[in-house]
Amino acid sequence: MNTENSKKLFAQAQNTIVGGVNSPVRAFRAVGGNPLFIQKAKGAYLYDVDDNAYIELINSWGPMILGHNPDFIREAIAKSLENSWSFGAPTHIEIQMAELIASMVPAVEKIRMVNSGTEACLSAIRVARGYTGKSKIIKFAGCYHGHADAFLIAAGSGAVTFGTPDSAGVTQGVAQDTLVAEYNNLEAVENLVNANKNQIACIILEPVAGNMGLVLPKKGFLEGLRALCDKDGIVLIFDEVMTGFRLAQGGVQERFGVKADLITMGKIIGAGMPVGAYGGKKEIMDCVAPLGKVYQAGTLSGNPTAMSAGLAMLQYLKNNPSIYTLLDSIGEKLVNGMKSIHQKLGLNYTINHIGSMYTVFFTDKKVDNFIDAQTSDTALFGQYFRAMLSKGIYLAPSQYESLFFSTCLTDELIGKILFAHEESLKEIRN
Numbered sequence: 309m310n311t312e313n314s315k316k317l318f319a320q321a322q323n324t325i326v327g328g329v330n331s332p333v334r335a336f337r338a339v340g341g342n343p344l345f346i347q348k349a350k351g352a353y354l355y356d357v358d359d360n361a362y363i364e365l366i367n368s369w370g371p372m373i374l375g376h377n378p379d380f381i382r383e384a385i386a387k388s389l390e391n392s393w394s395f396g397a398p399t400h401i402e403i404q405m406a407e408l409i410a411s412m413v414p415a416v417e418k419i420r421m422v423n424s425g426t427e428a429c430l431s432a433i434r435v436a437r438g439y440t441g442k443s444k445i446i447k448f449a450g451c452y453h454g455h456a457d458a459f460l461i462a463a464g465s466g467a468v469t470f471g472t473p474d475s476a477g478v479t480q481g482v483a484q485d486t487l488v489a490e491y492n493n494l495e496a497v498e499n500l501v502n503a504n505k506n507q508i509a510c511i512i513l514e515p516v517a518g519n520m521g522l523v524l525p526k527k528g529f530l531e532g533l534r535a536l537c538d539k540d541g542i543v544l545i546f547d548e549v550m551t552g553f554r555l556a557q558g559g560v561q562e563r564f565g566v567k568a569d570l571i572t573m574g575k576i577i578g579a580g581m582p583v584g585a586y587g588g589k590k591e592i593m594d595c596v597a598p599l600g601k602v603y604q605a606g607t608l609s610g611n612p613t614a615m616s617a618g619l620a621m622l623q624y625l626k627n628n629p630s631i632y633t634l635l636d637s638i639g640e641k642l643v644n645g646m647k648s649i650h651q652k653l654g655l656n657y658t659i660n661h662i663g664s665m666y667t668v669f670f671t672d673k674k675v676d677n678f679i680d681a682q683t684s685d686t687a688l689f690g691q692y693f694r695a696m697l698s699k700g701i702y703l704a705p706s707q708y709e710s711l712f713f714s715t716c717l718t719d720e721l722i723g724k725i726l727f728a729h730e731e732s733l734k735e736i737r738n
């Protein structure tokens with residue numbers, strides 16, 4: 309496969325863009341090789357600047373649940389552009405969007421639109437702190453909530469309960485207010501809560517985690533967190549930036565039947581435009597300015613172009629609930645196909661899967677948390693990634709990511725992916 313133009317652009321990009329990319333994982337550092345520069349996309353396919361076509365299993369890291377460039381969304385954007393694209397004043401479409409989200413997502417009584425998942429999550433913890441008057445938050449190792457200081461915290465050593473900065477530029481002062489627990493370990497959370505009585509404002513988590521590879525909540529984990537929060541007056545925040553509108557119309561809350569107090573959203577909500585949102589119980593959301601004392605604002609928040617894309621997407625999802633059954637059946641075919649290939653080749657890799665999300669972990673250990681995920685052979689994953697790419701299958705360039713597919717995966721494309729999977733595994737074993 310010729311990727312000369314991508315190579316040239318990557319060399320040029322590095323002169324003026326840090327690392328050549330505007331978000332680190334795009335640089336392919338975890339897997340080796342040069343990132344591809346993309347020219348266009350349609351349906352299940354990405355096309356790079358060398359005119360290679362790839363079947364796509366990231367879909368812009370989630371938003372493109374209907375595949376790339378659906379005609380009706382492009383038309384909605386074009387129509388909205390005729391009225392110009394930013395006013396910094398309220399518009400009707402923001403109300404339509406808010407009402408639609410409230411009708412689809414459990415526990416959302418009031419909402420605020422922002423421009424990214426990061427913004428949604430950093431705002432949600434501020435609101436939780438403002439509402440409870442408490443300072444500390446609990447997050448889970450391996451969960452990602454965007455790049456705000458409070459989230460870039462690693463677990464402290466066993467002897468200390470507070471976290472340590474996980475990025476240069478994050479202060480110890482911030483780190484001491486973020487406590488880090490192990491995913492799927494309810495007892496660890498209970499211990500943190502008991503050791504910090506009346507100091508915890510919120511527990512924030514990916515209720516199905518996709519940022520350490522895909523990790524599902526064990527039976528009772530979400531219910532246990534809910535009960536713990538109710539008992540101690542802690543705000544439960546589900547970060548559904550990835551899972552919202554993907555695992556069901558109402559995200560994990562609907563699929564697992566557990567309600568949060570605040571929900572953060574992103575990705576699909578903007579259909580590929582930069583949109584995020586946070587919402588939840590009226591009583592908590594009414595703490596936000598201009599009604600309450602928690603300040604949060606945005607020059608471009610609720611941008612009409614972005615809202616027109618998001619509204620078209622969410623209306624489609626609401627009117628076509630059968631797409632979730634379709635995505636589930638695509639997932640079954642794909643994952644069952646991979647499992648039988650592994651069996652045939654005598655491989656025992658762990659596959660975690662739900663709906664339209666899955667990760668093949670290059671480990672034979674069951675993966676229920678970040679420590680388990682880190683038993684994966686990441687060098688082998690890099691080889692697998694490059695083998696798949698050379699066969700025209702574009703995966704997320706890291707072992708610690710969930711893959712996402714769209715409704716565009718026909719049986720024929722599933723067959724192609726499975727064929728490439730088997731060939732790639734055979735190749736990297738030799």
Ligand SMILES: *Cc1c(COP(=O)(O)O)cnc(C)c1O
Binds near residue numbers: 519547550575
């Ligand atoms: C992508 C993601 C974010 C961050 O969203 P951005 O739009 O990249 O800022 C936050 N939480 C989760 C669960 C995500 O997957």
